[in-house]
Amino acid sequence: MVERPRTKMVRRCIVAFGLVLALFWSLAxxxxxxxxxxxxxxxxxxxxxxLFPHHLxxxxxxxxxxxxxxxxxxxxxxxxxxxxxxxSAIIGALAAYPVARMRFxxxxxxARLIVMAYLLPPSLLFIPLFxxxxxxxxxxxxxxxxxxxxxxxxxxxxxxxxxxxGTIPAELDEAARIDGASRLQTLSKVILPIATPGITVVGLxxxxxxWNEFLYALVxxxxxxxxxxxxxxxxxxxxxxxxxxxxxxxxxIAIVPILIIYIAAQKYIVEGLAAxxxxx
Amino acid sequence: MTNLSLQAVKKAFGPVEVLHGIDLEIAxxxxxxxxxxxxxxxxxxxxxxxxxxxxxxxxxxxxxEIANSLPPAExxxxxxxxxxxxxxxxxxxxxxxxxLKISGMAKPEIDQRVRRAADMLQLTPYLDRHPKKLSGGQRxxxxxxxxxxxxxxxxLFDEPLSNLDAALRVATRIEIANLKEAMPDATMVYVTHxxxxxxxxxxRIVVFNDGHIxxxxxxxxxxxQPANLFVARFIGSPAMNIIPFxxxxxxxxxxxxxxxxxxxxxxxxxxDKICAGGTGYLGIRPEHLRVARDGDMALExxxxxxxxxxxxxxxxxDIGQDDPLIIKVPGMIAPRRGEKMKVTFDRENxxxxxxxxxxV
Numbered sequence: 001m002v003e004r005p006r007t008k009m010v011r012r013c014i015v016a017f018g019l020v021l022a023l024f025w026s027l028a029x030x031x032x033x034x035x036x037x038x039x040x041x042x043x044x045x046x047x048x049x050x051l052f053p054h055h056l057x058x059x060x061x062x063x064x065x066x067x068x069x070x071x072x073x074x075x076x077x078x079x080x081x082x083x084x085x086x087x088s089a090i091i092g093a094l095a096a097y098p099v100a101r102m103r104f105x106x107x108x109x110x111a112r113l114i115v116m117a118y119l120l121p122p123s124l125l126f127i128p129l130f131x132x133x134x135x136x137x138x139x140x141x142x143x144x145x146x147x148x149x150x151x152x153x154x155x156x157x158x159x160x161x162x163x164x165x166g167t168i169p170a171e172l173d174e175a176a177r178i179d180g181a182s183r184l185q186t187l188s189k190v191i192l193p194i195a196t197p198g199i200t201v202v203g204l205x206x207x208x209x210x211w212n213e214f215l216y217a218l219v220x221x222x223x224x225x226x227x228x229x230x231x232x233x234x235x236x237x238x239x240x241x242x243x244x245x246x247x248x249x250x251x252x253i254a255i256v257p258i259l260i261i262y263i264a265a266q267k268y269i270v271e272g273l274a275a276x277x278x279x280x
Numbered sequence: 281m282t283n284l285s286l287q288a289v290k291k292a293f294g295p296v297e298v299l300h301g302i303d304l305e306i307a308x309x310x311x312x313x314x315x316x317x318x319x320x321x322x323x324x325x326x327x328x329x330x331x332x333x334x335x336x337x338x339x340x341x342x343x344x345e346i347a348n349s350l351p352p353a354e355x356x357x358x359x360x361x362x363x364x365x366x367x368x369x370x371x372x373x374x375x376x377x378x379x380l381k382i383s384g385m386a387k388p389e390i391d392q393r394v395r396r397a398a399d400m401l402q403l404t405p406y407l408d409r410h411p412k413k414l415s416g417g418q419r420x421x422x423x424x425x426x427x428x429x430x431x432x433x434x435x436l437f438d439e440p441l442s443n444l445d446a447a448l449r450v451a452t453r454i455e456i457a458n459l460k461e462a463m464p465d466a467t468m469v470y471v472t473h474x475x476x477x478x479x480x481x482x483x484r485i486v487v488f489n490d491g492h493i494x495x496x497x498x499x500x501x502x503x504x505q506p507a508n509l510f511v512a513r514f515i516g517s518p519a520m521n522i523i524p525f526x527x528x529x530x531x532x533x534x535x536x537x538x539x540x541x542x543x544x545x546x547x548x549x550x551x552d553k554i555c556a557g558g559t560g561y562l563g564i565r566p567e568h569l570r571v572a573r574d575g576d577m578a579l580e581x582x583x584x585x586x587x588x589x590x591x592x593x594x595x596x597x598d599i600g601q602d603d604p605l606i607i608k609v610p611g612m613i614a615p616r617r618g619e620k621m622k623v624t625f626d627r628e629n630x631x632x633x634x635x636x637x638x639x640v
Binding site for chain 1: 330331332351352353357358359361363365366367368369378379382383426430
């Protein structure tokens with residue numbers, strides 16, 4: 001679109017200002033976490049607070065990594081999150097494909113039920129779910145926690161993938177059927193490879209959700225063997241005492257994996273693999 | 281050599297019936313083209329043959345065997361889609377080999393078939409490329425190649441040239457004609473709405489309209505002997521001129537009278553079937569009209585538009601009917617808008633239709 005130079009400049013200024021404001025809004029807390037993790041205990045409580053650490057220290061990180069169970073909690077979180085991601089993606093894809101592609105009675109009803117399952121608030125579910133896990137003997141186990149998270153991630157992933165599969169031309173399925181592929185072969189050899197960006201996005205969602213989840217983690221697991229880092233962090237708040245330095249250092253450590261995953265997965269999210277399959 | 285036989289084939293989507301009992305025999309090795317306007321059921325018919333849709337009632341036989349409930353892969357067919365439907369994540373080679381791999385064929389055999397098809401369609405230099413790196417014409421050739429490697433008994437084409445630009449369409453059309461030459465035993469069914477494709481490729485054309493067949497015949501049969509008004513209007517470009525008429529029974533011989541034209545246009549024999557109805561339609565192709573000389577029986581009108589196409593000119597003439605009369609004249613003569621013109625035709629070139637639309 002053609003613009004007058006003056007309009008263009010004003011527009012750019014407004015966009016830049018908006019971006020800076022949004023960045024400040026979202027990054028300021030992160031900055032504060034990082035800076036606090038690098039301060040000594042006395043500096044953390046200093047008044048007025050310091051914007052930059054006067055005495056840079058990695059002591060908080062050393063304690064968090066080597067003198068506490070935090071690393072084990074992070075490992076537990078990773079195992080739970082990975083389990084949730086893999087199972088959600090597999091069940092999600094297997095459930096979404098028929099809803100997106102096949103014609104059968106109750107197709108739309110199943111799609112709606114899937115959304116409803118996703119919309120149920122966790123705060124409503126966590127007591128009945130606790131009873132279920134108790135009957136299954138899965139309280140205080142990572143498997144139990146994975147099962148609990150799946151109640152939320154599977155409906156979401158299925159719902160997202162129904163939409164994503166809908167964007168893939170149905171002629172590809174038909175071509176595969178004429179080529180002799182079964183439904184499962186069509187899904188695994190044709191649809192899933194094309195849907196990689198979609199699968200990546202739902203996988204990321206499932207991983208992030210399981211990684212950050214706090215309520216179920218706090219209620220369903222309590223031993224060191226199963227506890228995830230979110231519940232572990234709350235252990236650093238004892239009564240009215242906050243071990244701020246360690247709390248912040250642990251938080252930074254917990255942010256790093258998810259940050260790396262997001263950066264690595266970025267290209268899949270943006271990439272439109274379906275380009276070139278049909279007219280275009 | 282595989283023939284196709286359709287007997288009373290119906291297809292309904294829920295309460296809506298889109299094909300109302302199709303009977304059609306397609307001989308082995310024949311190239312049959314389905315034509316018709318959008319929504320006439322021609323593509324649905326093709327999908328029923330492919331096995332992509334279930335037949336509601338009736339029988340489909342492929343090679344003498346009832347195929348109603350055979351899955352697509354077991355019908356010995358291959359299909360080329362309008363949108364190419366290439367697998368975007370696979371190379372050209374893998375696209376062409378996919379069906380063979382699924383069927384569990386040995387690798388050397390797959391390789392031989394893919395390379396032979398690629399050679400035939402000049403795709404060898406592109407075997408390692410992905411579809412998005414190919415032009416539209418190349419993509420459609422890959423789609424045809426994928427069909428060829430399966431060595432099917434029946435080829436199904438669903439408007440394969442519709443997504444190509446005009447020049448590529450001509451080139452790919454010729455390639456399909458060559459493909460048919462190279463595989464004389466293969467039966468081919470081709471769906472299009474493009475008359476030129478139908479006329480140039482087909483051994484026989486099937487004209488569909490509103491879920492039933494209007495006429496089946498060779499391209500020239502359809503052109504010279506349309507069975508009804510629909511086919512008369514559909515085949516030929518510009519379309520045949522259709523003019524309503526009354527039969528004048530007074531006098532010594534019955535005659536055909538066109539509204540607004542005072543003289544007798546055509547004298548009829550006393551036994552002409554058309555006499556009974558009293559009204560009907562006269563059809564005359566634009567190329568069979570010519571400028572009248574003095575003394576000729578003539579239709580007179582004012583020029584509305586002249587379309588100069590170079591080697592010929594289409595003149596639209598207002599003769600007082602709902603539709604203008606179109607005359608195709610050689611050369612680049614271009615009468616001005618509003619200019620009066622008299623045109624005439626020969627008796628042997630007219631087509632007569634009853635009031636219900638059937639050819640007399």
